[in-house]
Amino acid sequence: MTAEPANWRAHLPTGVDPATVDLLAERSLPAAWAARWADHAAAPTVHDRRSGWTTAGELEARSAGAAARFHAAGALPGDRILISAASSLALVVAHVAALRLGLVVVPANTAYRERELVHLVTDARPTLAVVDDPTCARWVVDADDRVVATGPDLDLLPAGREHPLLDRSAPDDPALLAYTSGTTGSPKGALLSHGNLLSSAEALRIAWRWTPDDRLVLPLPLFHLHGLGVGLHGTLLAGAGVVLHEAFDPGRVVDAVRDERATLLFGVPTLWQRLLASGRAGELDGLRLGVSGSAPLDAQLHRAIAEATGQRLIERYGMTETVMNVSNPYDGERRPGTVGIPLPHVSLRLAPGTGEILLRGPNVFAGYWERPDATADSFVDGWFATGDVGAIDDDGYVRIVGRRKELIISGGYNVYPREVEDVLRRHPSVSDVAVIGLPHPDWGEEVVAVVEGGDPGADAALRVLAVDELAPYKRPKRIVHVEALPRNALGKVVKAEVRDLVG
Ligand code: MCA
Ligand code: AMP
Numbered sequence: 001m002t003a004e005p006a007n008w009r010a011h012l013p014t015g016v017d018p019a020t021v022d023l024l025a026e027r028s029l030p031a032a033w034a035a036r037w038a039d040h041a042a043a044p045t046v047h048d049r050r051s052g053w054t055t056a057g058e059l060e061a062r063s064a065g066a067a068a069r070f071h072a073a074g075a076l077p078g079d080r081i082l083i084s085a086a087s088s089l090a091l092v093v094a095h096v097a098a099l100r101l102g103l104v105v106v107p108a109n110t111a112y113r114e115r116e117l118v119h120l121v122t123d124a125r126p127t128l129a130v131v132d133d134p135t136c137a138r139w140v141v142d143a144d145d146r147v148v149a150t151g152p153d154l155d156l157l158p159a160g161r162e163h164p165l166l167d168r169s170a171p172d173d174p175a176l177l178a179y180t181s182g183t184t185g186s187p188k189g190a191l192l193s194h195g196n197l198l199s200s201a202e203a204l205r206i207a208w209r210w211t212p213d214d215r216l217v218l219p220l221p222l223f224h225l226h227g228l229g230v231g232l233h234g235t236l237l238a239g240a241g242v243v244l245h246e247a248f249d250p251g252r253v254v255d256a257v258r259d260e261r262a263t264l265l266f267g268v269p270t271l272w273q274r275l276l277a278s279g280r281a282g283e284l285d286g287l288r289l290g291v292s293g294s295a296p297l298d299a300q301l302h303r304a305i306a307e308a309t310g311q312r313l314i315e316r317y318g319m320t321e322t323v324m325n326v327s328n329p330y331d332g333e334r335r336p337g338t339v340g341i342p343l344p345h346v347s348l349r350l351a352p353g354t355g356e357i358l359l360r361g362p363n364v365f366a367g368y369w370e371r372p373d374a375t376a377d378s379f380v381d382g383w384f385a386t387g388d389v390g391a392i393d394d395d396g397y398v399r400i401v402g403r404r405k406e407l408i409i410s411g412g413y414n415v416y417p418r419e420v421e422d423v424l425r426r427h428p429s430v431s432d433v434a435v436i437g438l439p440h441p442d443w444g445e446e447v448v449a450v451v452e453g454g455d456p457g458a459d460a461a462l463r464v465l466a467v468d469e470l471a472p473y474k475r476p477k478r479i480v481h482v483e484a485l486p487r488n489a490l491g492k493v494v495k496a497e498v499r500d501l502v503g
Pocket of ligand 1: 219220221224226247248268270271293294295317318319320323410411412413443472473474
């Protein structure tokens with residue numbers, strides 16, 4: 001079954017002819033941003049706690065200076081630059097500079113432990129690393145002593161005296177190497193092109209009626225595509241403003257919406273849930289639009305937010321490999337429990353038999369970095385197989401009804417059970433372990449380790465192992481012991497039965 005491509009008319013303002021929608025007209029985000037900056041140099045563009053508002057003209061100048069430093073440090077178009085830092089103006093400058101110079105940005109979660117970061121460094125082989133935590137910087141350099149590492153203010157790089165060419169990337173040139181485990185195995189880099197990033201941001205700009213008058217409060221990190229590819233890239237493409245928060249605090253978000261007269265707020269369901277629980281959600285009634293994504297938004301939470309704030313959230317569906325795919329419409333019904341209608345130029349259909357969501361469009365990546373087999377496995381006749389199982393309402397609204405991939409989504413972060421199991425299995429008291437996600441009112445899904453034959457006395461040691469090897473959001477919140485894990489005739493653990501056993 002196919003969600004008719006014509007359905008995306010629902011995302012266009014009245015009177016716009018779909019035939020005129022060219023998502024790649026500006027060729028790349030940097031080229032489009034440069035055009036905005038030239039037209040509106042005085043526009044307040046990025047706000048952080050340390051610097052207040054920075055204008056478009058200042059962002060242009062500072063990012064050109066940063067690009068000159070990268071160039072002076074020897075980085076060439078196509079080289080990778082690892083960036084791992086909390087949200088700040090300096091991080092935005094480094095990211096924008098890297099894209100302007102044609103470098104390929106490798107975003108890394110600041111919570112990664114040494115094992116996780118070393119995997120990224122050895123796989124992506126970056127030339128440069130911008131890292132705000134000195135311990136992480138040491139891990140990066142120890143993993144590959146050819147990497148030049150610096151903090152976000154770039155003070156360890158030579159001042160650039162030459163002016164390298166900027167904003168020259170073509171739509172097919174690589175822009176971002178975003179690590180994700182896909183369906184199985186260790187994290188692999190999804191290589192997104194400038195065209196992928198631009199087309200997705202442009203589709204959202206149109207669909208969400210994003211204008212230079214908008215101000216977004218962004219309490220999500222910039223090392224995943226929700227914060228980066230949607231929040232930051234969309235803001236700069238629209239010529240709008242973004243208020244960065246280093247971490248999520250409900251009170252600070254509500255204050256910022258008021259103080260900065262913000263019109264937009266993007267979050268994961270956990271964030272919306274916590275805003276509601278804070279008792280201050282009613283103060284968000286000045287927003288023009290609230291958006292939820294990265295994890296299923298409970299229909300009841302959708303309604304509760306609408307009651308408290310007057311905001312009917314737009315729920316949308318995205319993925320690292322495809323940036324954004326589907327969104328509820330700005331005009332028209334925002335249907336709770338659905339992710340909406342495919343975005344402009346995105347085609348979506350369900351695989352016969354399995355109902356797996358298959359996607360095609362200018363937003364869909366070309367493949368995984370240096371992984372031809374994994375790339376081949378993830379495409380079916382040119383359609384990207386998402387691992388999500390969908391259903392399509394009669395009028396084209398898409399619902400996500402299950403997953404074919406083994407994935408837990410906790411608070412909007414993806415946790416791959418296999419990775420956690422591999423770490424815990426290293427402990428001698430564990431004969432086997434199954435890691436599952438159980439429903440949780442705050443996290444959506446909670447990571448639970450079900451240990452076979454384990455000695456409950458060894459739980460403390462298991463927790464230490466998890467702290468050493470796994471970012472906090474991947475660590476089991478609970479460890480449960482069972483005599484034997486349920487297995488099928490081939491001896492394989494049956495996760496659905498494990499869930500029934502302890503759920
Ligand atoms: C933090 N912890 C978590 C999580 N976040 N544990 C499980 N799941 C999490 N998501 C850990 C903390 O490190 C801490 O551990 C303990 O749990 C309590 O943390 P707390 O202070 O409550 O959490 P927080 O720091 O306030 O973070 C909650 C959060 C955050 C704001 C919801 O998780 C977050 O920003 N999530 C969004 C991530 C995101 O941007 N995802 C988009 C992926 P300890 O006590 O040990 O220190 S991109 C994507 O999915 C696609 C493209 C899409 O569609 O968007
Ligand atoms: P990531 O690999 O971090 O890009 O996560 C992508 C996955 O998040 C998708 O394949 C979905 O399983 C899930 N996801 C994103 N948005 C939604 C949503 N609105 N509802 C349900 N699942 C979602």
